[in-house]
Amino acid sequence: MSKSIGDKFESLYLSGKKGLAWLVDPDDVDGYTSFSQNIQKAIKAKIDFFFLGGSLLQRNNISETIQLIKKQCAEIPVILFPGSAMQFSDEADGMLFLSLISGRNPDLLIGQHVSIALELAKSSVEILPTGYMLIDGGEKTAVHYISQTIPLPNHHPELSVATALAGKFLGLKYFYLDAGSGAPDPVSPEIIRAVKNAIKAPLIVGGGLNSLEKIKLAYQSGADLVVLGNAVVQNMELLEEVSSFLETIHVRVN
Numbered sequence: 542m543s544k545s546i547g548d549k550f551e552s553l554y555l556s557g558k559k560g561l562a563w564l565v566d567p568d569d570v571d572g573y574t575s576f577s578q579n580i581q582k583a584i585k586a587k588i589d590f591f592f593l594g595g596s597l598l599q600r601n602n603i604s605e606t607i608q609l610i611k612k613q614c615a616e617i618p619v620i621l622f623p624g625s626a627m628q629f630s631d632e633a634d635g636m637l638f639l640s641l642i643s644g645r646n647p648d649l650l651i652g653q654h655v656s657i658a659l660e661l662a663k664s665s666v667e668i669l670p671t672g673y674m675l676i677d678g679g680e681k682t683a684v685h686y687i688s689q690t691i692p693l694p695n696h697h698p699e700l701s702v703a704t705a706l707a708g709k710f711l712g713l714k715y716f717y718l719d720a721g722s723g724a725p726d727p728v729s730p731e732i733i734r735a736v737k738n739a740i741k742a743p744l745i746v747g748g749g750l751n752s753l754e755k756i757k758l759a760y761q762s763g764a765d766l767v768v769l770g771n772a773v774v775q776n777m778e779l780l781e782e783v784s785s786f787l788e789t790i791h792v793r794v795n
Contacts, residue, residue, distance in 0.1 A: 644690025678724025720748030
């Protein structure tokens with residue numbers, strides 16, 4: 542890949558173009574044929590990134606899943622979105638080095654990071670320092686339970702802004718607002734808009750985005766990159782719908 546992943550994130554922010562990522566949970570990869578077909582649909586939809594990870598992985602098949610993806614499309618970066626330090630493979634192109642700045646669990650602020658740091662230093666995986674913020678999506682999701690943290694309220698932008706700014710002042714380069722997989726409600730437009738205006742940095746948004754209208758609103762509110770996970774498991778055609786929308790407004794990265 543000619544450009545680093547960080548450069549691509551920055552390009553999204555600086556150009557005003559919009560990106561699309563498919564979040565693959567390796568536990569959902571049941572068979573080679575069906576997964577391969579879904580990869581082809583993702584390629585057709587011109588997604589910009591594969592994100593890979595989950596709150597609770599029950600099978601040790603991260604490397605195998607990466608190999609399946611790269612076998613069909615080596616040009617689309619595969620980025621680890623880890624729920625813990627154990628969810629690592631040096632076959633990935635990049636890794637969101639997540640600091641859960643919305644919570645007060647020290648293990649997810651710095652603990653997990655220390656345990657994997659030496660291994661990362663030996664690898665060629667691109668490290669992407671990311672401020673990860675959980676937003677209340679209407680019900681407790683797996684990520685809230687696993688992280689043992691309280692999400693930020695979805696209708697008090699000032700709290701999210703203060704949290705994001707603290708992360709920026711600590712040197713984090715990218716920010717991820719997440720309502721959690723399968724959340725009834727996505728991150729509110731008010732929070733997306735307020736955080737984007739405050740941090741002036743690449744902004745990733747995911748969780749609860751299960752319809753084209755919700756996804757459009759996230760983009761229009763300031764999301765540079767939208768991540769689709771559970772919604773795609775239920776309906777792979779959603780990727781193509783989003784792709785068609787991005788083509789219509791002529792703001793694709795590709």
